[in-house]
Amino acid sequence: MSSQPGATAGSLFAALPPIGETSEEFVQLLRRRGLVIERIVSSGQASPPGFWYDQPEAEWVLLQQGEALLRFADEDEARRLQAGDWLDIAAHRRHRIEWTAPDRLTIWLAVFYGDEGPPPVGAAGSPSA
Amino acid sequence: MSSQPGATAGSLFAALPPIGETSEEFVQLLRRRGLVIERIVSSGQASPPGFWYDQPEAEWVLLQQGEALLRFADEDEARRLQAGDWLDIAAHRRHRIEWTAPDRLTIWLAVFYGDEGPPPVGAAGSPSA
Numbered sequence: 001m002s003s004q005p006g007a008t009a010g011s012l013f014a015a016l017p018p019i020g021e022t023s024e025e026f027v028q029l030l031r032r033r034g035l036v037i038e039r040i041v042s043s044g045q046a047s048p049p050g051f052w053y054d055q056p057e058a059e060w061v062l063l064q065q066g067e068a069l070l071r072f073a074d075e076d077e078a079r080r081l082q083a084g085d086w087l088d089i090a091a092h093r094r095h096r097i098e099w100t101a102p103d104r105l106t107i108w109l110a111v112f113y114g115d116e117g118p119p120p121v122g123a124a125g126s127p128s129a
Numbered sequence: 130m131s132s133q134p135g136a137t138a139g140s141l142f143a144a145l146p147p148i149g150e151t152s153e154e155f156v157q158l159l160r161r162r163g164l165v166i167e168r169i170v171s172s173g174q175a176s177p178p179g180f181w182y183d184q185p186e187a188e189w190v191l192l193q194q195g196e197a198l199l200r201f202a203d204e205d206e207a208r209r210l211q212a213g214d215w216l217d218i219a220a221h222r223r224h225r226i227e228w229t230a231p232d233r234l235t236i237w238l239a240v241f242y243g244d245e246g247p248p249p250v251g252a253a254g255s256p257s258a
Contacts, residue, residue: 012191013213030189030217035164035242037189060159060166062141062238064193084141088159109191111240113164 012039012064012107019043019105036112042068044102052094057114062086066106069098141168141193141236148172148234165241171197173231181223186243191215195235198227 010029017025024045030037036057043066047053052073063081070087071078073094081087089095091114100106139158146154153174159166165186172195176182181202192210199216200207202223210216218224220243229235 008217008219009208010215011213012215029215032187032242037240058161079138084143086139086141086158088137090137109238111166113161 012109016105016107017041017043019103034113036110038110038112040108040110042066042097042100042106042108043104044100045097046099047096052096054092054094055089055112056091057112058091059089060086060111060113061089062109064107064109066104067101068106068108069100071096071098141238145234145236146170146172148232163242165239167239167241169237169239171195171226171229171235171237172233173229174226175228176225181225183221183223184218184241185220186241187220188218189215189240189242190218191238193236193238195233196230197235197237198229200225200227 007029020043025039025041027039027041028036029039034057063083063085065083067083068081069078070081073096078098079087136158149172154168154170156168156170157165158168163186192212192214194212196212197210198207199210202225207227208216
């Protein structure tokens, strides 16, 4: 995970990784008590079979660019997310990324929040590492 | 100000106002203790002459689409913001919007946060009303 400690300005489109990296890229844009804002870049990665995110903090996530399928454990079908789509994911609501577009970058803006304190470093990170 | 209380999914591009409205549009996407996420849509509006935002909460803001000039009181020149640019604005750091593109919609994603509790309803709203 990269981070930009202390940065107060930037661009979501700066220093993007190339398409087809083996793992997703996570960059922290802001970290405050109970709040982390992160850019996540995918290109074809998905959660490993059987893996579910089960996060102690809630996550408001915006798909900035690209396309993805996100599945909640309590729903039968994955949701297709396109540019501009956002979701509020409650803490401990189990979910996984079924698919991201393999031929282009999918950029997420994730806002992790909650009353249990900030997540430990890497908690919002990829299961693929 | 509009709001979508209880909504857990949506699109930033849904139900956009037409270009050229007399005032900016504010839609709350999420409201939690100490955290408000809001979509702001501008098309040509600017802060009134002499007006400065002086907010009790901090604001992380992303320019999602369009173009704007944002000026801090402690800087000599306005900053030009384009799609993907973000800024973290400390609480009580005085700032104003000098200009937004008049011929298209400028869409902002604003994350208001802080330890002083959520802002009162309307506090993040337009000074142009």
